[in-house]
Amino acid sequence: MDLISFRDLSKExxxxxxxxxxxxxxxxxxxxxxxxxGIVATMFxxxxxxxxxxxxxxxxxxxxxxxxxxxxxxxxxxxxxxxxTIRTVDGYADIIVIRHxxxxxxxxxxxxxxxxxxxxxxxxxxxxxxxxxxxxxxxKMKGDIGALNVHLVGDLKHARTMRSLLYGLGMFGAxxxxxxxxxxxxxxxxxxxxxxxxxxxxEETETIxxxxxxxxxxxxxxxERFEDKYEAMSVKKKFTIKPEYLQGVxxxxxxxxxxPKIDEIPPEVDKSKYAKYFEQAKNGIxxxxxxxxxxxxxxxxxxx
Amino acid sequence: MDLISFRDLSKExxxxxxxxxxxxxxxxxxxxxxxxxGIVATMFxxxxxxxxxxxxxxxxxxxxxxxxxxxxxxxxxxxxxxxxTIRTVDGYADIIVIRHxxxxxxxxxxxxxxxxxxxxxxxxxxxxxxxxxxxxxxxKMKGDIGALNVHLVGDLKHARTMRSLLYGLGMFGAxxxxxxxxxxxxxxxxxxxxxxxxxxxxEETETIxxxxxxxxxxxxxxxERFEDKYEAMSVKKKFTIKPEYLQGVxxxxxxxxxxPKIDEIPPEVDKSKYAKYFEQAKNGIxxxxxxxxxxxxxxxxxxx
Amino acid sequence: MDLISFRDLSKExxxxxxxxxxxxxxxxxxxxxxxxxGIVATMFxxxxxxxxxxxxxxxxxxxxxxxxxxxxxxxxxxxxxxxxTIRTVDGYADIIVIRHxxxxxxxxxxxxxxxxxxxxxxxxxxxxxxxxxxxxxxxKMKGDIGALNVHLVGDLKHARTMRSLLYGLGMFGAxxxxxxxxxxxxxxxxxxxxxxxxxxxxEETETIxxxxxxxxxxxxxxxERFEDKYEAMSVKKKFTIKPEYLQGVxxxxxxxxxxPKIDEIPPEVDKSKYAKYFEQAKNGIxxxxxxxxxxxxxxxxxxx
Numbered sequence: 001m002d003l004i005s006f007r008d009l010s011k012e013x014x015x016x017x018x019x020x021x022x023x024x025x026x027x028x029x030x031x032x033x034x035x036x037x038g039i040v041a042t043m044f045x046x047x048x049x050x051x052x053x054x055x056x057x058x059x060x061x062x063x064x065x066x067x068x069x070x071x072x073x074x075x076x077x078x079x080x081x082x083x084x085t086i087r088t089v090d091g092y093a094d095i096i097v098i099r100h101x102x103x104x105x106x107x108x109x110x111x112x113x114x115x116x117x118x119x120x121x122x123x124x125x126x127x128x129x130x131x132x133x134x135x136x137x138x139x140k141m142k143g144d145i146g147a148l149n150v151h152l153v154g155d156l157k158h159a160r161t162m163r164s165l166l167y168g169l170g171m172f173g174a175x176x177x178x179x180x181x182x183x184x185x186x187x188x189x190x191x192x193x194x195x196x197x198x199x200x201x202x203e204e205t206e207t208i209x210x211x212x213x214x215x216x217x218x219x220x221x222x223x224e225r226f227e228d229k230y231e232a233m234s235v236k237k238k239f240t241i242k243p244e245y246l247q248g249v250x251x252x253x254x255x256x257x258x259x260p261k262i263d264e265i266p267p268e269v270d271k272s273k274y275a276k277y278f279e280q281a282k283n284g285i286x287x288x289x290x291x292x293x294x295x296x297x298x299x300x301x302x303x304x
Numbered sequence: 305m306d307l308i309s310f311r312d313l314s315k316e317x318x319x320x321x322x323x324x325x326x327x328x329x330x331x332x333x334x335x336x337x338x339x340x341x342g343i344v345a346t347m348f349x350x351x352x353x354x355x356x357x358x359x360x361x362x363x364x365x366x367x368x369x370x371x372x373x374x375x376x377x378x379x380x381x382x383x384x385x386x387x388x389t390i391r392t393v394d395g396y397a398d399i400i401v402i403r404h405x406x407x408x409x410x411x412x413x414x415x416x417x418x419x420x421x422x423x424x425x426x427x428x429x430x431x432x433x434x435x436x437x438x439x440x441x442x443x444k445m446k447g448d449i450g451a452l453n454v455h456l457v458g459d460l461k462h463a464r465t466m467r468s469l470l471y472g473l474g475m476f477g478a479x480x481x482x483x484x485x486x487x488x489x490x491x492x493x494x495x496x497x498x499x500x501x502x503x504x505x506x507e508e509t510e511t512i513x514x515x516x517x518x519x520x521x522x523x524x525x526x527x528e529r530f531e532d533k534y535e536a537m538s539v540k541k542k543f544t545i546k547p548e549y550l551q552g553v554x555x556x557x558x559x560x561x562x563x564p565k566i567d568e569i570p571p572e573v574d575k576s577k578y579a580k581y582f583e584q585a586k587n588g589i590x591x592x593x594x595x596x597x598x599x600x601x602x603x604x605x606x607x608x
Numbered sequence: 609m610d611l612i613s614f615r616d617l618s619k620e621x622x623x624x625x626x627x628x629x630x631x632x633x634x635x636x637x638x639x640x641x642x643x644x645x646g647i648v649a650t651m652f653x654x655x656x657x658x659x660x661x662x663x664x665x666x667x668x669x670x671x672x673x674x675x676x677x678x679x680x681x682x683x684x685x686x687x688x689x690x691x692x693t694i695r696t697v698d699g700y701a702d703i704i705v706i707r708h709x710x711x712x713x714x715x716x717x718x719x720x721x722x723x724x725x726x727x728x729x730x731x732x733x734x735x736x737x738x739x740x741x742x743x744x745x746x747x748k749m750k751g752d753i754g755a756l757n758v759h760l761v762g763d764l765k766h767a768r769t770m771r772s773l774l775y776g777l778g779m780f781g782a783x784x785x786x787x788x789x790x791x792x793x794x795x796x797x798x799x800x801x802x803x804x805x806x807x808x809x810x811e812e813t814e815t816i817x818x819x820x821x822x823x824x825x826x827x828x829x830x831x832e833r834f835e836d837k838y839e840a841m842s843v844k845k846k847f848t849i850k851p852e853y854l855q856g857v858x859x860x861x862x863x864x865x866x867x868p869k870i871d872e873i874p875p876e877v878d879k880s881k882y883a884k885y886f887e888q889a890k891n892g893i894x895x896x897x898x899x900x901x902x903x904x905x906x907x908x909x910x911x912x
Contacts, residue, residue, distance in 0.1 A: 204431035
């Protein structure tokens with residue numbers, strides 16, 4: 001069992017991951033995690049502290065061991081093919097977590113490896129464990145995802161996780177408002193796809209107004225996406241989550257963010273009761289524990 | 305419970321650390337270390353092989369797991385704040401060991417993290433586990449620290465650990481001779497402070513004469529501290545621990561050094577019976593095991 | 609017990625390593641590896657993903673912990689001697705795996721360390737665990753090494769492992785054909801040595817003809833070894849293992865390679881039933897588990 005793309009998952013699959021993460025949360029809370037035996041290889045061809053540490057920490061909570069394949073000081077430099085590298089690491093590990101700047105690389109890796117592959121991000125494409133932990137955070141903090149009104153805010157054109165998140169929200173019947181600056185809107189086909197597939201309510205706007213939001217999910221706007229530096233400054237300023245944006249919002253509204261954040265959320269908002277992104281990040285641990293435990297179970301069936 | 309500065313510790317605290325290190329030594333000797341469960345994050349924002357490996361090895365002896373946050377390939381590059389980085393890693397670990405070039409950084413980290421923080425060196429300021437292992441080495445090798453005559457030798461102005469060590473020696477009532485070249489003496493206020501606080505006997509001299517020493521603690525003199533290169537050469541030559549300096553010293557005198565050393569101790573002295581710095585370095589293992597075990601105990605109480 | 613050079617081993621020693629690797633294979637197969645307690649330090653002064661991951665993975669399968677000394681960000685930069693570095697790491701570990709560009713460095717390390725040293729490659733000299741896993745692969749796949757006809761193919765002058773492999777094949781009475789381009793032949797004295805010592809049949813040729821081969825062991829030809837770039841191209845082309853070379857070979861012939869490979873084996877051959885190098889690489893796990901288990905056993909005897 002690989003985890004390559006969120007799009008490969010049915011609603012039942014996602015709910016199974018929720019149940020697994022909940023079980024892991026229970027075991028963590030009780031300080032009594034059932035230990036497994038196995039080796040997880042982390043192969044990060046581009047830096048991602050957060051994803052790597054989260055997978056490593058989750059593996060260690062399960063009693064798994066880690067070998068870290070460091071892309072830059074490796075055989076790849078000597079000209080070895082991606083296929084050979086994957087096949088070699090496959091011989092040393094029971095699970096491979098891969099992050100690679102090329103779209104589709106995790107899928108390619110899964111063709112060469114016997115070990116289950118967890119996609120830790122392939123270019124601007126997929127980052128399924130992030131989407132799962134985002135949805136799990138909504139379920140854990142708010143209960144019924146289908147009853148939520150979620151604002152996705154920022155550069156929805158480039159942000160890796162936003163398309164998958166939209167898809168996941170559609171799966172559970174949430175209402176979504178896409179709040180993006182002109183030129184950085186989410187791709188038309190992605191919106192059309194979820195509307196058709198889930199008969200989903202999707203509103204698009206450039207105007208920030210969080211009053212009806214249960215969840216505000218913020219992602220960063222990068223200056224370098226604009227040709228006109230003056231426009232960039234003005235858009236960035238508008239899409240910074242200023243304290244006044246929080247006036248009149250629902251009492252239990254929550255702000256999420258995939259992290260790392262730079263200056264899109266100022267310190268005052270950071271310290272507000274709405275800010276939940278560090279708890280969100282922590283949910284990566286039980287979710288990734290659940291993912292890897294499922295992988296080891298399926299690997300065992302496969303091999304023996 | 306954090307370990308940020310040696311100055312935060314009472315004599316009772318230090319004696320408690322001694323007792324814990326002794327217990328760890330007993331368990332190591334018996335090949336029967338009681339295993340704990342937890343994750344230690346090492347966050348080294350500047351290189352320090354020795355401190356990092358020592359903490360990692362100590363953690364592993366206790367059965368703890370390690371996640372290594374590598375500063376250079378991290379989110380910090382993308383502009384993330386120190387606070388956010390600490391808060392994120394805090395979500396992945398039960399203890400954080402931090403080394404950072406900025407004075408006070410470990411204290412700052414402790415404000416953002418729920419996990420206990422062990423300061424592995426913050427600039428030229430504090431390195432408390434080093435001071436603890438130095439004092440533990442004295443107790444283990446010589447018994448009563450209060451009965452010792454200790455020479456601190458070298459660049460006492462810049463050496464990170466010397467002020468704390470002086471303070472610790474004062475705490476236990478040792479007699480200290482500060483042997484430094486002109487211009488590299490220990491800061492006046494540090495000396496005044498221990499004299500007042502512990503009614504301590506502190507002698508200052510430029511002259512090397514180890515005949516009355518029970519312990520000679522050497523630290524390096526760096527050429528780059530001098531404007532006049534000729535003077536630098538001459539001072540470095542004088543403060544190299546030549547074999548003739550050892551004529552007439554006490555039979556059981558010991559030479560310590562925080563390591564790494566370069567050329568301040570020549571091979572003949574290295575091979576002498578007085579040289580005890582590698583045993584000193586080894587004492588970092590039981591001391592750091594004791595520190596982390598204490599931290600996990602207190603963390604458990606804190607969290608419930 | 610160190611493992612520095614294959615030449616230090618008797619046939620009985622090698623057979624003991626085979627038996628240990630077989631036992632490890634049995635335990636891995638049964639999913640029931642007897643766990644040991646201890647720390648392995650990996651000290652790689654030059655990159656070698658494969659060897660490092662293989663040792664780390666083998667250690668983890670045994671339940672051992674790892675501390676990774678990273679040469680480049682270390683005290684060596686500050687001018688510390690090799691001896692001091694080894695002595696320090698020795699204080700933190702029960703086994704040291706070292707790879708260093710300088711010939712003889714592993715032997716030197718073994719003089720300063722109390723912990724057993726495993727040589728993971730010292731310059732162009734020795735890489736004994738590779739030779740052991742190569743021979744173990746032959747035994748496992750083919751049974752009686754003495755009955756084999758082995759072709760060693762490629763740059764036999766510079767390839768690290770080829771001399772030791774020739775020696776090992778001689779030890780077991782195999783028949784060997786050395787197939788190298790002119791100018792890249794194996795050193796005369798190495799051939800004379802095995803002929804004398806084992807009364808070994810060694811044929812030398814520039815002509816590729818695998819029809820009588822049981823085993824074809826390929827190593828890479830590096831362009832930079834030639835002064836004449838045109839000659840380099842022509843020789844590289846000839847020593848690429850083209851599909852037509854496999855016409856008429858024995859049904860159960862196997863192709864081995866120490867990996868990483870670049871372009872010396874084209875995809876068609878890669879996919880053929882003869883290609884066994886990834887299985888060969890996997891045999892590094894049980895062999896290195898056996899090596900480290902033996903080391904820990906002997907260390908325990910040594911220390912008390």
